[in-house]
Amino acid sequence: MLPDSVMPQIEAHQLSKNFRSAVRRPGIGGALRHLFAPRHEDKLAVDRLDLMIDAGETVAYVGPNGAGKSTTIKMLTGILVPSGGEVSVNGLVPHRRRIENAAGIGVVFGQRTQLWWDLSVRDSLELQRKIYGVSDADYRATLARFTDMLGLGEFLQLTARKISLGQRMRADLAMALLHNPPIVYLDEPTIGLDLTAKERIRAFLKELNRERGTTIMLTTHDLVDMEEICRRIVIIDKGRKIFDGGLEEMKDRFARERAIRFQLQAPLGDIEARLAALPAVTTEVESERRFTLRFDRFQHSAAALTREVMNHATVVDFHIEEPSIEAVIRQVYAGTLLGAGLT
Numbered sequence: 001m002l003p004d005s006v007m008p009q010i011e012a013h014q015l016s017k018n019f020r021s022a023v024r025r026p027g028i029g030g031a032l033r034h035l036f037a038p039r040h041e042d043k044l045a046v047d048r049l050d051l052m053i054d055a056g057e058t059v060a061y062v063g064p065n066g067a068g069k070s071t072t073i074k075m076l077t078g079i080l081v082p083s084g085g086e087v088s089v090n091g092l093v094p095h096r097r098r099i100e101n102a103a104g105i106g107v108v109f110g111q112r113t114q115l116w117w118d119l120s121v122r123d124s125l126e127l128q129r130k131i132y133g134v135s136d137a138d139y140r141a142t143l144a145r146f147t148d149m150l151g152l153g154e155f156l157q158l159t160a161r162k163i164s165l166g167q168r169m170r171a172d173l174a175m176a177l178l179h180n181p182p183i184v185y186l187d188e189p190t191i192g193l194d195l196t197a198k199e200r201i202r203a204f205l206k207e208l209n210r211e212r213g214t215t216i217m218l219t220t221h222d223l224v225d226m227e228e229i230c231r232r233i234v235i236i237d238k239g240r241k242i243f244d245g246g247l248e249e250m251k252d253r254f255a256r257e258r259a260i261r262f263q264l265q266a267p268l269g270d271i272e273a274r275l276a277a278l279p280a281v282t283t284e285v286e287s288e289r290r291f292t293l294r295f296d297r298f299q300h301s302a303a304a305l306t307r308e309v310m311n312h313a314t315v316v317d318f319h320i321e322e323p324s325i326e327a328v329i330r331q332v333y334a335g336t337l338l339g340a341g342l343t
Contacts, residue, residue, distance in 0.1 A: 007091070009183060009215055010053040010076060014085035016239075017046040017071050045071040047239035048085065055182065056213040060220065060230040062329065068239040069219045073185050076217075077107055090182065103132065106176035110188030113168055114175045115160035121171045122156040125178060132179035139178070146174045149204050166197030173204065183215045184208075190222055202228045223329065235329075254328045258297045259321040260305060264289045265314040274312060281305070289316075 023039040024031060046068040053059055061069055074080040075087055078094030078101045087094060094101040115124045129139045147153050150170040155163045163171065169189060176184060186205075190198045206229060208214050218229055226233060226247065233250055235243040243250055267288040275283050280296035293305055302320050309315060 008052040008088075009055045009057075009090060010051065010217070011088045012049055012051040012072075012076075012085065013087075015046060015049040015051070015072070015075065015082055015087050016044065016084040017068075017075060017080060018083040019043045019045055044239050046075070046082075049236070049239075049241055051234065051241070051244075053215060053217065055215055056209065057232060058209055058216045058218070058230045060218050060226040060233045061236065062220065062226065062233060063236040067236045069236060070187060072236070073107075073187060073217070073219065077105060077185065078102070103179070104181055104183060106179070106181040106184040108169075108172050108176045108184070108186050108189050110169070110186075110191040113160065113172055115168065115171055117160050120157050120159055121152065121163065124160065124171070125174060128175050128178050134179050138180075142178055142180065143174075146177070149207065150174060151200065166193050166200075169193060169197065169201060170204075173201065177208070177214075180212070181214070183217070186216065186218045186220075188220055188222075189218070190220070190225055198222075198224070205229050250328055251322070256296050256298055258295055258302060260293045260295075260302055261319045261321065262291055262293070262309055262315055263317040264291075265316050269313070271309065271312045275305075275308070278305075278308075 020042050023041045025033060049068075049072065051072075061072070063069055071080065075082050076089055076094060078096075078098040081095045089101055090104045092101050092104070114128070115121065116127065119127070125143060126139075128134075134142070143152075147156070150173060152170060152174060155167045155171070158167075160168065160171070173189070189205075190201055193201070202225065205216060209216055209229075216229065218225060220226060231246065233243070233245070233247055234241060235250075243254070245253075268285065268291065272283055272285065272291070275281055275293065278295075278300070280299045282294045284292040284294065286292065293309075295302075295305060306315075306318060309318075
């Protein structure tokens with residue numbers, strides 16, 4: 001067995017979750033039929049997921065709605081019991097040792113709050129301190145630090161019902177991290193927030209990871225969240241993992257299209273027709289001296305295409321555009337990567 005120091009902090013092997021729901025026809029007749037001849041439908045929300053996350057990693061766990069992201073998080077937190085496979089968090093099986101597991105994690109759901117609606121934010125934090133058994137000295141130090149980093153001072157005395165969405169998200173982060181957990185799960189933590197609030201939360205999470213080594217698992221549809229906070233991305237769709245690696249690796253592996261923007265000294269002339277004859281190359285003309293080449297990088301190199309243009313025209317300037325994470329994520333959401341063996 002490997003020593004604890006090198007064991008993954010979060011580990012799942014062939015983790016699966018199946019939901020069974022009743023299938024009823026409408027009306028009284030349908031209810032009676034179901035009473036005597038019940039029918040059920042199974043939905044596999046998570047399908048034999050293998051996942052390993054080391055201490056201190058920042059991981060974006062992404063995919064379209066219904067992909068199985070929240071179901072995975074609920075199994076990691078112990079809320080749901082897996083239908084199959086194995087899962088371990090901080091050396092514990094979450095659903096078997098829920099209380100101990102809860103003590104070692106923090107969870108923020110963007111559309112739910114941990115604050116008590118009719119209590120002030122300060123009172124909610126004080127109750128959280130007592131629930132987790134945080135000492136007075138640690139509580140005062142942590143609250144002072146979070147107040148500074150998250151700007152809690154402006155609304156600590158207000159009740160949860162009176163604060164804005166951005167203020168609530170900052171308070172929920174403080175609630176989830178008050179007991180200094182080694183792992184934090186964030187489910188859409190910046191949803192619905194304005195740019196300033198998003199930037200503040202991203203900066204806080206990056207500093208938390210850098211200073212405390214907190215492991216962050218983030219589910220989000222926000223591409224900036226992924227790029228700013230995370231160094232690794234796991235893509236899931238229809239319950240299956242279809243990619244696990246670095247952000248740059250994902251772009252290099254899946255984003256086939258590249259683009260080169262050219263500015264010429266003289267009008268295009270016949271160069272457009274020459275380029276159009278090349279396979280997997282398209283030309284977008286912006287003006288008589290400016291155009292963009294889009295090409296499949298697995299069939300052409302940027303250097304070869306640039307030479308081709310320079311052989312027939314005087315190039316004043318050119319710029320190579322690298323593929324964006326958005327281009328790959330868009331393919332995932334459209335379902336064009338699933339089933340292609342991209343794991």
